[in-house]
Amino acid sequence: MVKITLPDNSVREFEGPLSVCDIAADISPRLAKDALAGRINGKLVDVTTTIDKDTPIEIITFKSDPETALDLMRHSCAHVMAEAICRLYPAAKLVYGPTVENGFYYDIDLDEPISSDDFEKIEAEMANIVKDNQPFTRIDMPRAEAMKKLQAEGNRYKTENAQRASGDTLSFYMTGTNGSAFEDLCLGPHIPATGKIGAFKIMSVAGAYFHGDAKEKMLQRVYATAFADKKELNQYLTQLEEAKKRDHRVLGKQLELFAIDETVGQGLILWKPNGSVVRQELQDFISIELRKQGYSQVFTPHIGRLGLYKTSGHFPYYQDSQYPPLIDSDQMGLLAEEGCSCAELAGRMQEGEIDGYLLKPMNCPHHIKIFASERYSYRDLPIRLAEFGTVYRWEQSGELSGMTRVRGFTQDDAHLFCTEDQLADELKGCLELVQTVFETLGMNDFTVRVSLSDPESDKYVGDPENWKKAEQACREGAASLGVPFTEEIGEAAFYGPKIDFVVKDVLGREWQLGTIQVDYNLPERFDLTYIGADNTPHRPVMLHRAPFGSMERFVGVLIEHFAGAFPLWLAPEQVRVMPISEKMNEYGESVLKRLQAAGLRCTLDDADDKISAKIKRAHVMRLPYMLIVGQKEQEENTVTVRVRGSKEQRTMQASEFVTAAAAKYNVRELNLEI
């Protein structure tokens, strides 16, 4: 019998065995979970239990309430995995084993490396534990007693975990019965017994620092997942396989979009002709929007003198994430004669004794200097300077990933210089631009993050009052979007807070794309002014914004978003003309010429192949339109159109198709109906 006292002091009794659903019939599933965990609304509730020793208190079947129960089952499975690993590797010290999206992991301190070859035997041991159907039992212990016990066991990680936990009581969960029992410090709750665990699979093992601190010891993190049954597990695994096929690195090769060559360098993207079409179309699209919003296009060099970055604050403080400075060859020769060491050189550059150039890690200083090159009145503001600016950053090798994390990338950057009064309107304009981008591309699945400074950290520069104003502007801007947003402490840029737009890739990893940043700092550092109505100099406020973020990352994410099947306006090749036989090549050529004249990107597949082979090839390349031309079409001056994603086709006048396709190209539509 489980007796639960609810916050309103009413008492509910339940006969075991019962499930979340049983409880949820009376109260909510969430409440049921919390009740079983001994907590409701943060307050302890009275969970009285057990008619006899064999009836565990927490009886939940995962099938009743999929979301909550699956999570519970996975967490219980984490305990089972931990137990299995401890049996197989007695030296293993358990650290922490939470559930995550799609599964769970357990961090383990063990010198002997666990490899994927070991998964099978761990799974076999887990299967034994599941088969034994061992009950989970909660043991509540007064804090002092629990700490004593943990210290005696000598696992520093568990002791530290316990120290972090709040409350007078600490709970342990025991799997199995005394004698063969496995025990772990845990908040709970758990499923009643291991037998309720469905299908599970160990997915991978990776290194992870204790407490996420790079100075701490690296632990082994074993990732696994569990589902109600084998069928659901297999479904998930299949889904994962499918997702991998949409990976932009896979499609990048298949669709000939981009390449990375180690002799060129890690994290440096070579845009192939097909990828370049996508990029160019996106740039054109943004450029048109910028003209509408009153931006001015500028161009600036890829390097700048060290002094520029000393003023901005990037040198020497962000040296680790930049390529080392360039030095001119005359100076290099002199230094060589002097026998100057690298360490000396670095020091002398910092001191300003030796000049050098930095590959620009961002475009702001250059744009600031364009603003500073003229004397502006308040009447001239806002000034909006836009550039597709290529920047270089020295990302750690292990962080590089396809197009989404690279060392050289082009931001669709702009800097807006305005008065404080204009800030809210300018911010709104930037937000609208980002929304236009997402809407045009049908990307509805993004999250908004307001990135704030961390008062504890010293990496943020500038006046706290200005930070307050800037952060408030970001909050209000984000709120005006009408979509939920989160506030993240410590995610701000060193010069100001941001509104970031974040999307997930096919493997569930989050990437920041668009960003809008409010900056009171750099105008200060560069002593920027405009002349106010009172005929005295005033400090402008700066906005940094990039609706795509970077062309590389954005296109990488976009490839996955469309699974390579770009809408017509972005498709590298839009139409392919496919004659049935060699005899129709001439007619095909004439159709091709008309498509080309209409400005469409098209080719003729005049290979000596059957039409089915030509269709297969075009299909693999995700061609929006295939135009099949044979005897019949030639005679009637028509084309048979096969639209991507459909096996149906329709025959129409060639001129009709050309006009319709060209019109569609111009409006940047997502659908291919014609």
Place this chain on the structure above:
RNA sequence: GCCAGCGUGGCUCAGUGGUAGAGCUCCCGCCUUGUAAGCGGGUGGUCGUCGGUUCGAAUCCGACCGCUGGCUCCA
């Protein structure tokens, strides 16, 4: 950068110490084609690099380079 795994023709991969393989691509020829790969032939690889062990290394060991998954980081 850290932990683990991986690295074989342009691509996808097989090959566990004994003469480097397959399919696709590509080239040549045949077929002249009506809706997701027609047939035959051919080119192409000092098995990431360097070193070691061995009579003998794609295969075992080490270092380095690169990639993948995580961690850390991301102005």
